Amino acid sequence: MTLLYSEVEEELRAAVRDLLADRCPPAAVLAGAESAPGRDAELWKALARDIGAAGLLIPEDLGGAGASAREAAVVLEELGRAVAPVPFLTSAVMATWALVRCGGDAARELLGELAVGETTAALAVSLATSPYALSTPPAAVRAEAGRLTGRVTAVAGADAADLLIVPASGALYAVDAADAVVEVVTSLDLTRPVAMVTFDGTPGRPVGADLAPLRAALAMGAGLLASEQLGLAEWCLATTLAHVKERHQFARPIGSFQALKHRLADLWMEIVQARAAARGAADALARTPGAGAADEGGAGEVALAVAVAQAWCGTAAVHAAEECLQLHGGIGMTWEHPLHLYLKRAKADEIALGTPGDHRDALADLADLPAPLPA
Amino acid sequence: MTLLYSEVEEELRAAVRDLLADRCPPAAVLAGAESAPGRDAELWKALARDIGAAGLLIPEDLGGAGASAREAAVVLEELGRAVAPVPFLTSAVMATWALVRCGGDAARELLGELAVGETTAALAVSLATSPYALSTPPAAVRAEAGRLTGRVTAVAGADAADLLIVPASGALYAVDAADAVVEVVTSLDLTRPVAMVTFDGTPGRPVGADLAPLRAALAMGAGLLASEQLGLAEWCLATTLAHVKERHQFARPIGSFQALKHRLADLWMEIVQARAAARGAADALARTPGAGAADEGGAGEVALAVAVAQAWCGTAAVHAAEECLQLHGGIGMTWEHPLHLYLKRAKADEIALGTPGDHRDALADLADLPAPLPA
């Protein structure tokens, strides 16, 4: 186990960062936030195909890179740092990982398409789904004789997806997005809006016989979301530092005022802790048993690392964005400055895939800190 | 309702403060903390008799002052400010209020003795008793044919008491302290140590037929404890301010450093809120129905005001003492500086008569914020 970044990981980071600096500066994201919320198809194509991000988690024999959660985490750090409007988390992590864990020919065929970035997918579950709430599977969609009927709300990445992976009647189905009705909803997060997805006798091909792959995909998503939150928090801190060094009030840079310095020191430490926690989760996920296997040894360690990272990083990202706004003063309240995109993403991320409170709750079991006895 | 201090209250405060300045400076309290922990009999005599603090809550027809919780609260503010080792809270508030609510000739006779400061009393319950835990009465002591047997731990003020008011077998008994075994225990709070009280066939006179007066006394104690916590917090803030204005580091008074200034501003605000909450509780208690009456109209308001004050002031006092220590640096870690007496009292007070968490729990009902449904 190492919590540092490998050389390969740093190279991947540099490639993603260069692409984003070139194609996705904050001003461009802001400009696109209303005209095409959450979608930069060209950017996604470059990221998915040219850099190969789409296939990171897909085994090499299916055309993927056969990399691990550690590499995907590095990509997410950079995407968070740029609030990039691309469906990497939803397609290349969550939907992909569900298919990887499905195994089977149908899933493998789809993974081949996903690996080269030809197809983009999304899991048809609410972004607000907690990985711990799935003991009772979501009953929103029914499957009958290969036809799906029902509605799923707050689906992230659906608007960018060609393919939907749909939990229905206790199994997983693949549905062509064109056959479903996807309606983007006005969302708090301008760079990853959610959509309502409706199935009305829509044809679906079975890809997984149970919901275990869905649970694995939600855990993978939650654990790697911490890295997105880390990158986001790092941007907020860096942007705040640049501002307080530059902005003068009382004939001094405001960054020379000790109260601000101490707050920023505390925020820096919170992010140092977030980085360690996010790396811990990515590393644990990278060392999980491969696709298809159920909860064998080490699963508790992984669940614990994911819960710790989510319990900490969700709050840290919101805190970083809120401090960023406050220390920008009035400037931070304007639409013109991109920091509000980060605040909105951070707040939506806090809800996504389990709130920090849900993850702390899970730790009651995972860390053996039992709840009070019923009165 | 007013949250300000009346002129009469300010006069009472001045009298108590003068007495304490004269007879109970911090150095004296510190010197006595080990030799005679928690007891300054001469000081108590002067406070109880000369100033008449012992009889504040006792009706005039029994020789008391017929004052209200508002005046008792002002005395407690000053006693907290001095961490004075006198049994005002335990005798003149809690034991006295239990007897006031008992009514009846036996209780009235004892109140006559308490009013003039001839007798000092204590309630034989653990200081850690929460007012909300009494739906099932404490079963520590049994009464049989006027004889009491059992043991009560962590009783505050017992070492200074001539008279013990003992809940036993669902009723209240008066016991001469000399007939019981009172053993002072090494306590965190050096200025109000607790004792173990043992009854072994000890004679007791019935003074109350049920435990309603005990509940009233605990509520009165909890509500007024907030004023002690307020006074304590005020001393800590004032002492810290004096120190940071005086102490120079980096060729400046450390109180000119903005990080410290902002923390002290926040602490000041916390104490402003504590003052309003403590006054709110004292005022509500002063307006409760008199002795003997059960939970009539307005009782919910009183319970709410007490719970709010305790939920806030207990934490505020600990916070003030902890900041006082930290901002004194190494000096604050020495036995020689009296501030540790305040820290220890504040921490013990946090546990006394319900923790802040207990009082917040009570607010779930009182403020209609129901707990989650059982899973």
Add this chain to the structure above:
Amino acid sequence: MTVDETAVEERVRAFLARHDPAATPPLDFLRARFDAGLAWVHFPEGLGGLGAPRELQSVVERALTGTPQHDVGRLAIGLGMAAPTILAFGTEEQKRRFLRPLWTGEEVWCQLFSEPGAGSDLATLATRAVRDGDEWVVDGQKVWTSGAHFARWAILVARTDPDVPKHQGLTYFVCDMRAPGVEVRPLRQITGEAEFNEVFLTGVRLPDDLRLGAVGDGWRVAQATLMNERVAIGGAPGRRGGGMLAEITETWRNRPELRTHDLHRRLLDLWVEAEVTRLAGARLREQLAAGAPGPEGSGVKLAFARLNQALSGLEVEMRREEGLLYDDWTFRRSESVDFFGRGPGYRYLRAKGNSIEGGTSEILRNIIAERVLGLPAEPRADKNVPWKDLPR
């Protein structure tokens, strides 16, 4: 005291006997109420008041419930900031000219204080006012001006002497918002809407009788305005469980499926904090009943901002899937502000401004530390330097 209360009640009765609220046109009713001294009882007679203690205003409000009222939201700056400043520093003529239409709502006011380069450090502001005979010529840019697009008048601070240290070279004016050279542009906020404006002043000519207070005394006049602003923001009397708390507690009570132990503890914590803040505000108002607002008001404003932010943040989280949504991002002007209105996402974003507008929480902590606690000022580089020589 009892006499005064009775006297006020008697005044109200007499006023109502002469002006039937149901039969009098609203504006006439308000004008008559002002003239009867029942606008703000602590103001002097003849200026809408009775010279009575401030706390008796509540007697009037109670007695006139249900009668025509002015729009407090729209008039907030006039009522809360301009009026007390005009009363304290205006000439008799200015008081008579401005206070009545300000109170009745015939003339709306806005505030021209902050600038892009002068936020927390307001005294460093750069908008120039140059004397030209009996007039002043004003040039500069102001920002964070709510209601500028419908305001008739503004309170304005401008620099009249750049050669002296920054606090000494300021003068306070009433600015005619209809004067040529005043240009108002909407400023879009993170909520999507434009509640505020940028105001560009280009060669705006103001007669000298619109000056409030002495030339060079603008900082002192502005301080009075700001103290009143902070009390107005933080010190509004609230009922228990009201304000931002009302929204989240309603959700909590009506939506048991959203409840978790984690949220419950955090809600209880904030409920207690809201209640002690309410009590602190009530106690402050008792203390202020007879006097003017002091720096202590900064504390309540500070606590109010913290609470609004914490409560609205918790509400978004508590709502889960609904918290991912937003009602409307459309860029449009808002005519009035309601911190507690619209959806949880709006409330969350709007509350972020509470610790910035009317003095950032950082500035308020400085004020408390220095003016309430008497802590020494930091070493200052800008105290005795002419404004024009300051680094920026």
Add this chain to the structure above:
Amino acid sequence: MTVDETAVEERVRAFLARHDPAATPPLDFLRARFDAGLAWVHFPEGLGGLGAPRELQSVVERALTGTPQHDVGRLAIGLGMAAPTILAFGTEEQKRRFLRPLWTGEEVWCQLFSEPGAGSDLATLATRAVRDGDEWVVDGQKVWTSGAHFARWAILVARTDPDVPKHQGLTYFVCDMRAPGVEVRPLRQITGEAEFNEVFLTGVRLPDDLRLGAVGDGWRVAQATLMNERVAIGGAPGRRGGGMLAEITETWRNRPELRTHDLHRRLLDLWVEAEVTRLAGARLREQLAAGAPGPEGSGVKLAFARLNQALSGLEVEMRREEGLLYDDWTFRRSESVDFFGRGPGYRYLRAKGNSIEGGTSEILRNIIAERVLGLPAEPRADKNVPWKDLPR
């Protein structure tokens, strides 16, 4: 790297073959281990090390588990602070003279840095060292010196030139604690015991060969010591759930009757904070494996203090009636310190020192802000003023 690990393992095997831990007297065993380069493998050969990467120390520790060990608690200052400073700044002679008995425990070290008037602002210290031929004569008062009563040597910073600015007039010495004029008095703490001492230095004569580094270079030498101290305090490798957390979680698991939802949420919060702090420390140690401690170590020390205080405070509250008790207030010397020992009351009080000793949390935040984040320093009044002219 693999070669090195193998080489180290080989060295340990060879050492154990020559020195049977069961048959060798402990001190002889430790001396031999030092001479074999297995004391601290990253030190140079001949000085207890092998010049190997620091992280290989763990290989040695694993292999020598169960063999005679020195008393890390008693030797903490020597091992954590004096040794790296002597290694970095000492002469060859000093290294050979001091490091071996320091490591074997034959000579215990203490630290003479802080003074009553120089805490956070250590550089303002007033203890004078005046040159007298080949000797220095030292006068002053030091405080917060743990182990002074049994220490053989001390690391000492003293002022050798009061006429230059404060950072420039300091020199670093090794102080002979047996020299005449050294007086050690116990200093009682809020826990009741005396873990620390005051040390009075009166005409203490130190030969010049006890000077460490150049005359006037004491501040730079002291900085190296302090960086090592902070890493030593905050950066000790911990197991998950260890340290202060172990105490409270044991109580939580074994005493279900103490559990409440309020405590549960607060415990879960702190458990998460402890775990991310442990991970941050582990990551920092990975980064430092090959290098020297930098200012980042301050962050972990800061977090460690906060956590210890929060956890021990929660434990006292959680225990309710037991939290009202204390084990022993007797004034006595403590020979070693265990932050996590004794009862909850002791742990609570002792933890208060964690944010003061080894650099207050306030100073650490300054260090992080300026040296890690690059934020500008505050205006300083004491930078270019001779020490003797500073206000105090």
